[in-house]
Amino acid sequence: MAFTRATGKHRRPSRPGRLTRRSASLAGVATLATTGAVGSLASPALAAGTSADAAHSVEATGLTQALVVGDSLADQVAAQAEAQRHAADRAEAERRAEAARKAEARRKAEARAEKEREERAEREAEERAARAAERERLTAYTLPVAGSVVTTGYRSGGSLWSSGSHSGVDFRAASGSSVVAVGAGTVVEAGWGGAYGNSIVIRMNDGTYTQYGHLSSIGVSVGQAVTPGLQIGLSGSTGNSTGPHLHFEARTSSEYGSDMDPVAYLRAHGVNV
Structure with a gap:
């Protein structure tokens, strides 16, 4: 014979609050699952609330809150990385600009140095040319009276000369004509020279001597x-002279009688006589 119990009589009466505690426990587990790790990244307050608050947070946001916090940190990291890239780009641009400034400064300095070298070389060339011109001028010879010609030749004979012959040559020159040194040298005689009248003797730089006679002034x-x-000086007709002219002699010494052909002497120094 089977025994039966009335429907519903076999169940134990429910304890008040049992379901509530179980729900709270489940809510706590959900809270730990969703906020335990996230709370450490987001805010301590998120992990320290009551179980009711945690349950409410899970119901209200679930994983969404954790994703929002993660996105915020990622944005900060991305912004910081972007700022670092911008700073690096600025630093690189400044480095390149500084390198360009230095390169331009070097270029300008090299250009100035090259210009100074060229100017120095040009000055040196000009100085060399000037020295060469001066040497040429000092070694050059010229006629004692510009544009003049010989009127009485060397060794011409006659009673006009005590030795019986002309010891020099006569250049045509009106009284007061400019008489110049035929070359570079030093004056060794300047004054009255007897038959030569007012006379000048110059020791030339090559060791020879030249004489200028019958001058009106010295x-x-x-x-x-x-x-x-x-x-x-100026040409004239002083001393033993028959009229204004210049008596010119070339000698090997300052003494009378050491004369040589004045025309050949001048021609040997490049003078067209």
Whole structure:
């Protein structure tokens, strides 16, 4: 014979609050699952609330809250990385600009140095040319009277000369014509020369001597250095002279009787006589 119980009589009566505690426990587990790790990244307050608050947070947001916090940190990291890239780009741009400034400064300095070298070389060339021109001028010879010609030749005979012959040559020159040194040298005689009248003797730089006679005036003094073409006096007819002219001699010494052919002497120094 079977025994039966009335429907519903076999169940134990429910304890008040049992379901509530179970729900709260489940809510706590959900809270730990969703906020345990996230709370450490987001905010301590999120992990420290009551179980009711945690349950409410799970119901209200679930995993959404954790994703929002994660996105916020990612944005901060991305912004920081972007700022670092911008700073690096600025630093690189400044480095390149500084390198360009230095390169331009070097280029300008090199250009200035090159210009200075060229100017220095040009000055040196000009100085060399000037020195060469001066040497040429000092070694050059010229006629004692510009544009003149010989009227009485060397060794011409006659009673006009005590030795019986002409010891020099006569250049045509009106009274007061400019008489110049035929080359560079030093004056060794300047004054009255007897039959030569007012006379000048110059020791030339090559060791020879030249004499200028019958002058109306003398413009240099003994010991004075002269250069080619420098005016030393004016022509005249002083001393043993028949009229205004310049008596010119070339000698191997300052003494009378050491004469040599004046025309050949001048021609040997490049003068067209």
